[in-house]
Amino acid sequence: MSEKLTIGFLPLVDACLPILAQAHGFAEEEGLALDFVRDVSWATVLDRLLYGHSDAADMIAPLAIATTLGRGRPAQPLSAPFVLGLNGNAITLRNDLAARAAPGDSLGDPRSVGERLAAEARGALAQGGKLRFGVVHRYSSHSYMLRYWLAGCGIRPDRDVEIVTVPPPFVADALAGGEIDGACVGEPWNSVCVERGVGTIVLATAQIWLRGVEKVLALREPVLDDRRPAIEALIRAMRKAGRHFVDPANWEANAQILARPEYLDGNARLILHSISDRLVLKQGGEPVRYSDFMFQYREAANFPWVSQAKWLYSQMVRWDGLAYSAADAGAAARVFRPDVYRSALKGTGDLLPGASSKVEGSLRKLTPVTAQQGDMMLAQNSFFDGGVFDPDDIPGYLERLP
Numbered sequence: 471m472s473e474k475l476t477i478g479f480l481p482l483v484d485a486c487l488p489i490l491a492q493a494h495g496f497a498e499e500e501g502l503a504l505d506f507v508r509d510v511s512w513a514t515v516l517d518r519l520l521y522g523h524s525d526a527a528d529m530i531a532p533l534a535i536a537t538t539l540g541r542g543r544p545a546q547p548l549s550a551p552f553v554l555g556l557n558g559n560a561i562t563l564r565n566d567l568a569a570r571a572a573p574g575d576s577l578g579d580p581r582s583v584g585e586r587l588a589a590e591a592r593g594a595l596a597q598g599g600k601l602r603f604g605v606v607h608r609y610s611s612h613s614y615m616l617r618y619w620l621a622g623c624g625i626r627p628d629r630d631v632e633i634v635t636v637p638p639p640f641v642a643d644a645l646a647g648g649e650i651d652g653a654c655v656g657e658p659w660n661s662v663c664v665e666r667g668v669g670t671i672v673l674a675t676a677q678i679w680l681r682g683v684e685k686v687l688a689l690r691e692p693v694l695d696d697r698r699p700a701i702e703a704l705i706r707a708m709r710k711a712g713r714h715f716v717d718p719a720n721w722e723a724n725a726q727i728l729a730r731p732e733y734l735d736g737n738a739r740l741i742l743h744s745i746s747d748r749l750v751l752k753q754g755g756e757p758v759r760y761s762d763f764m765f766q767y768r769e770a771a772n773f774p775w776v777s778q779a780k781w782l783y784s785q786m787v788r789w790d791g792l793a794y795s796a797a798d799a800g801a802a803a804r805v806f807r808p809d810v811y812r813s814a815l816k817g818t819g820d821l822l823p824g825a826s827s828k829v830e831g832s833l834r835k836l837t838p839v840t841a842q843q844g845d846m847m848l849a850q851n852s853f854f855d856g857g858v859f860d861p862d863d864i865p866g867y868l869e870r871l872p
Contacts, residue, residue: 480510501700528685535786535802547690549688553683554687557680560749580623622855641660654675674760715745716766745764747761777859783798829859
């Protein structure tokens with residue numbers, strides 16, 4: 471008899487791996503039966519997880535860290551033994567603003583778009599207003615990517631512009647209603663904005679940090695301890711699903727599955743665009759290819775690098791106005807569980823890195839790295855501003871930031 475796991479999620483393309491693990495029988499191969507609970511906001515996904523209504527959740531990585539550290543609610547330790555994907559988000563602006571900040575028919579250059587947007591922000595301030603941007607949660611990679619980019623281009627988040635929370639399914643409505651001037655959100659919601667004619671995609675977040683961590687599989691720490699064999703089986707099933715997902719021969723079928731009412735309840739054509747790294751940037755435009763817009767499998771993309779958790783903590787310190795705490799940094803690092811990932815895949819022949827942490831932003835080309843299992847190469851992982859994050863020197867990193 472299969473062991474049942476209930477997984478909470480939002481209707482986003484990068485919720486694909488557990489969904490496809492169930493749909494294609496990879497979960498059943500590992501002795502699992504997966505049930506899914508779809509929500510509209512990350513706050514509700516978190517509530518269901520913490521109150522035991524779900525066993526695990528597809529969750530924005532910073533929220534798992536914030537919950538563990540007690541930001542905004544009593545602390546509850548969460549564990550993230552699997553990264554569901556890297557990148558996969560975009561920045562969409564209202565059409566007139568996009569035409570001024572990112573003229574042309576392709577994704578803009580982050581520096582150039584940022585400089586033009588800074589001029590727009592100054593103009594709005596001079597008129598007594600502020601540009602307003604939507605992010606999916608205060609503690610989200612969307613918020614941190616947007617803030618990192620804006621600050622690197624001379625725009626002071628929370629001073630020169632406003633940043634507000636808008637759940638992903640409502641971003642197009644917020645743009646259409648004039649409540650926001652732009653948003654950083656995952657697919658298919660950027661494409662929905664384009665389809666409705668209310669926004670233009672100007673940047674992919676992969677242009678801000680080429681291998682930026684995004685969603686994770688999150689569990690309460692006691693659940694991971696109690697159900698460790700089932701969670702390790704789920705990791706194996708999702709790696710199989712990832713291999714299936716990135717094969718072009720399977721793109722159309724997987725888009726159809728994800729579009730089903732019980733999952734994204736969306737347009738399979740729009741979902742296919744993001745799966746195939748080909749986005750329509752403005753209404754009526756032709757698809758534009760951006761390689762690795764979504765990154766779900768290669769280069770051990772699902773490995774929970776401790777250094778990525780520490781970078782997220784550094785941004786929490788930066789934008790919450792906190793003092794750096796070595797204890798909190800350690801607690802944040804422990805949310806990511808490479809030990810569980812390694813245990814699940816040891817002996818399978820799947821790729822396992824030799825290290826659990828790395829200097830983020832340091833690679834400029836395809837580089838061979840030491841592996842515990844398999845032959846491993848890591849590609850460029852740069853930040854748009856050339857910054858480098860040493861996870862062993864968070865205070866020094868923070869001092870260098872604008």
